[in-house]
Amino acid sequence: xxxxxxxxxxxxxxxxxxxxxxxxxxxxxxxxxxxxxxxxxxxxxxxxxxxxxxxxxxxxxxxxxxxxxxxxxxxxxxxxxxxxxxxxxxxxxxxxxxxxxxxxxxxxxxxxxxxxxxxxxxxxxxxxxxxxxxxxxxxxxxxxxxxxxxxxxxxxxxxxxxxxxxxxxxxxxxxxxxxxxxxxxxxxxxxxxxxxxxxxxxxxxxxxxxxxxxxxxxxxxxxxxxxxxxxxxxxxxxxxxxxxxxxxxxxxxxxxxxxxxxxxxxxxxxxxxxxxxxxxxxxxxxxxxxxxxxxxxxxxxxxxxxxxxxxxxxxxxxxx
Numbered sequence: 001x002x003x004x005x006x007x008x009x010x011x012x013x014x015x016x017x018x019x020x021x022x023x024x025x026x027x028x029x030x031x032x033x034x035x036x037x038x039x040x041x042x043x044x045x046x047x048x049x050x051x052x053x054x055x056x057x058x059x060x061x062x063x064x065x066x067x068x069x070x071x072x073x074x075x076x077x078x079x080x081x082x083x084x085x086x087x088x089x090x091x092x093x094x095x096x097x098x099x100x101x102x103x104x105x106x107x108x109x110x111x112x113x114x115x116x117x118x119x120x121x122x123x124x125x126x127x128x129x130x131x132x133x134x135x136x137x138x139x140x141x142x143x144x145x146x147x148x149x150x151x152x153x154x155x156x157x158x159x160x161x162x163x164x165x166x167x168x169x170x171x172x173x174x175x176x177x178x179x180x181x182x183x184x185x186x187x188x189x190x191x192x193x194x195x196x197x198x199x200x201x202x203x204x205x206x207x208x209x210x211x212x213x214x215x216x217x218x219x220x221x222x223x224x225x226x227x228x229x230x231x232x233x234x235x236x237x238x239x240x241x242x243x244x245x246x247x248x249x250x251x252x253x254x255x256x257x258x259x260x261x262x263x264x265x266x267x268x269x270x271x272x273x274x275x276x277x278x279x280x281x282x283x284x285x286x287x288x289x290x291x292x293x294x295x296x297x298x299x300x301x302x303x304x305x306x307x308x309x310x311x312x313x314x315x316x317x318x319x320x
Contacts, residue, residue, distance in 0.1 A: 086316030145205035
């Protein structure tokens, strides 16, 4: 069975939700620290319940977890040697059509930390019991960049992940912006959709994906979505975000168009203007600045550093 892959299709919630609870209970009863993420976290946080191709679990005792799951009955196939950019993830395919993925202290593109583990909460699975889930902030950040990676190969999957982000933002009563900004710096993805293998931090992906988030926000609370996005952009002050924002402002040449493009509210835009006042020339709605001004400004910022997670991807030498 080992190494044999099965074609995966989306499974309806009525099938995968009780199985998610069952597997979570197996991990917990064997004293393995775990949390659901992906579609499972969306469901138990009462954000949305949708079909999924797999049930995602992150664990802090990877070998113990996979040894436990590979002993479960009704396994059709498994892939226990799979690594993604140097990060281990095991696939278990069950005869029921369920696929369980077990990740070694990582959420797609985001490492679990002591802080992120402390934010894991026990959430109810209506009609079944309770299960451990990552925080909604980590759910958002873990999906940043998936649209960019998937839009060429699968528009459906790409837009589904963007919608997951917007749906989760809308449910946050009081976002921990400081934590989100930190997690965007800690996570990273390999840029694969354009044929490039360059590694970027998640804040780089976030600012580049605002356009699709804005598009997806049409049927949601746009004020709340805009507030979240503009607060992240205005308070990050990271080289990747500042660089993208300034070049967009230079291209737009219009303050109103620029604000609209990034869903910036007045308070967030004022914060950005305060930082950029030395390089901007403003005349009413018109604004001008040069590429040289932008580069000189970015050079004054704290140099971008790759997280330990990003370094592992760089040195893994493996494509996603």
